[in-house]
Amino acid sequence: TxxxxxxxxxxxxxxxxxxxxxxxxxxxxxxxxxxxxxxRGHVGAHILKSIKGIREANLYEQVHSENPCGYCGRGSxxxxxxxxPDARAAPKLTSDCPRAHSFSYGHAKKYSANTPxxxxxxxCTLCIPVPxxxxxxxxxxxxxxxxxxxxxxxxxxxxxxTPVDLPEQLALDLAISREELTALGV
Numbered sequence: 565t566x567x568x569x570x571x572x573x574x575x576x577x578x579x580x581x582x583x584x585x586x587x588x589x590x591x592x593x594x595x596x597x598x599x600x601x602x603x604r605g606h607v608g609a610h611i612l613k614s615i616k617g618i619r620e621a622n623l624y625e626q627v628h629s630e631n632p633c634g635y636c637g638r639g640s641x642x643x644x645x646x647x648x649p650d651a652r653a654a655p656k657l658t659s660d661c662p663r664a665h666s667f668s669y670g671h672a673k674k675y676s677a678n679t680p681x682x683x684x685x686x687x688c689t690l691c692i693p694v695p696x697x698x699x700x701x702x703x704x705x706x707x708x709x710x711x712x713x714x715x716x717x718x719x720x721x722x723x724x725x726t727p728v729d730l731p732e733q734l735a736l737d738l739a740i741s742r743e744e745l746t747a748l749g750v
Contacts, residue, residue: 589663593623593637603663604672607637608681609748611706612740616750631711634683634704635663643685645702657685673705673737680747686737690716690730708738 588597593610607627611634613620614627628639635641641661655669673684683706690712691700703711712727713720721728727738 592625593627594620595624600663601665601667603635603665604667604683605679605681607632607635608683608706609750610637611683611704612681612745612748612750615706615709618750629710630714631703631707633659633661633663634685634706635659635661635665643702643704645685645687645699655685675741675744675747677747680744682740682744686734688712688716689734690719705738 587599589600589603590596591598591603591606591610593607596606598606610620610623611627611632614629614632625637627637631639633639633641633643635643638661641659641664643657643659643661643664646656646658657664657669669684672679673682675682683704685702686705686708687700688703688708688711689700693700709727712730719727719730727735730738
C-alpha cells in the first residue's frame, strides 16, 4: 500500500508490554477505557483541545502544557525518529512511553474517519542538528505549535496564533484539516 510503518524499539517497548497486552487501558486524562492501539488517537484529541484552549470538564489529569507525549499526554516520555527528514525509508520511532505502540506512519499522518488524529512525531526542520545528531529535533505534530512559538518566534504570528512563512514541507506536515478538528471535537 506504500504506507510507512513505525517500528518501536524493543528495548523501550518492554516497559509497557503488560499494559499493551491488556484488552483496555484507562486514559490518564479522562479515565475512559480505550484499546491500547487507540491511545495515540484518543490522547491526540485531548492534546488538540488543550492547545486550542477548549476546557474539558471532569479531567483527572491535564495533558502536559508544553510537550505532551502523543501516546499518553504526559511530559515525562521521550520519543525520537531515526533517519533524516527527507529520507524515503520508513522512519523508526523509539519511545520510552509505556503506552507506545506501532502504527503505520503513512496512514496515521493522513486524516480518516476511523482514525482522525494525525498527531505523529515529525522533525522540526527549523532546528539545526547539534552533533553528534545528524537530524533535527523531533516533536509530536500537535506540540510543534508551542515549540515554534517559543523557539522559532520569527515563524509565529501572535495575532493569528499560528505559524507563518514555514518551509513548504513543514507547513504540509503541520496541516490540520477542518474534518480532523470536527472529528476530534475541536
